[in-house]
Amino acid sequence: MVTILDVAKHAGVAPSTVSYVLTGKRAVSAGTRVRVRQSMELLGYRPCVTSAHSRTNVLALVLPLREGVHLPVVMRFVTAVVTAAREHGMDVRLVTADGGAAGLRGLANGGRADAFLVMDVELDDERVPVLREMGRPAVLIGHPAAVTGLTCIDLDFEAAGARCVDHLADLGHHTIGFLGAPSVVYARNTGFARRTLAGFRAAAVRRGLTSTALPTEAGGGAADAGVGALLAELPEVSALVVQNEAVLGRVVECLRAEGRRVPDDVTVMAICPDELAGRLRLTSIQLPVDVLARRAVELVMAKLDGRQPPALTLLPPKLSPRSSFRR
Structure with a gap:
């Protein structure tokens, strides 16, 4: 087409x-x-029915600013979506209120956007039925448990969690820890956090490793408490995976304060934007913000043009090795 x-x-x-x-x-x-x-x-171009008369040339980016959301990474997504949308002649309306299903239905009925990009997706997200029924193109950055009737794009977070474990096991580690998002993120069944944890745990069992996984809360002292709890539970830990941008730098400092040298005593990996891992010189699985945003905009523009993309597009995890591990 x-x-x-x-x-x-x-x-x-x-x-x-x-x-x-x-x-x-x-x-x-x-x-x-x-x-x-x-x-x-x-x-032979045929615009969709709304193009010539009622198109607003606006995409609504639905990104509720909930507890536990890390604002700097969120704003990187916003910037990347806006940049990609402008290349298609589209403006972006940012919706940060946590209106749930009712709020999304109101946005759709208001007719102030041609299509929707939806973020912070939960496994059992209450907005999904609205997305299926509202009759406007929509793409989710993230994906719920069931993707039938939807269009979703995401990093394969389950594979990312497993990739971290396999990398560490291949380096000879037998005892590994995981410090994740704040507990409220898991309580909401947020997809990226739950899937990473599932991938980490399954791979640790498959590789026969001793492991533990803990959430890391927000606020001052959170990293100190998280590292302290992990070392108390797993004192022989030799490698650590961190999926929490807000505390990542402080986690490294806390390990050093506990007498654990990085990377000589503890290998540290992160799942985060590559720029952050680069500044901290940490081996990482890249969170490809720009690629996810650009692909999401391309998918929603395809839907506006009358095409039906696949229900789910998963980007494979990419490992960026740096000096935070010992061979």
Whole structure:
């Protein structure tokens, strides 16, 4: 199926220019308008019913700022979504209220966005039935337990948790720990946290390792308490996986304060954006914020163009080795 991107390439203009020709939202020179229309006709482009008349050229990014959400990483997602959306001639409306199913239904009925990107997805997310019934294109960054009738994209967090364990086991570690998100994130059954933990635990059993996993709370002293609890429960720990950007740097400091040198005594891995791991010189599984955001926008634009992408796209985890482990 021909898309706006195809028309833009054929006409030699930006995708946003094609959108402006369709919607009349901004002035386009007569010559450019004719060229775009000719490309549409030659390529056989057929905009969806709403394109010419009721399109707002707005994507709603539904990102509730709940307890336990790490704002710096959230804002990286926002920036990446906005940047990708502009390449398609779309603006982004950020919705941070935790309105649940009722709030999402109200947004859809309000008609102030052409499509939706939904984040902080829970395994049994109450917003899913609304997404299936509301009749507007939507893409989830994250995925619930059942993806039928949806379009979702995510890092394969279960594989990421397992990849950490396999990497550490291959280095010869037998006793490993995991410090995760705040307990409230697990209590909400947030998909990324639950899946990473499941992957970590299953791989530890498969590799015959001794392991323990604990949440790490937010606020001052959280990392100190988390590291202290883990060392008390698993004093022989020789490797640690951290999935909590808010406390990551402090965890390394706490280990050193406890007399555990990194990496000589304890190997540390993180699941986080690559830039953060790079600053701390930690081996990591990359959280590919930019790729997830860009692919999510591409998927929702495909749906606006009348195509139906796969229900679930999972990005394989990518390991970035650094100096935080010993061979």
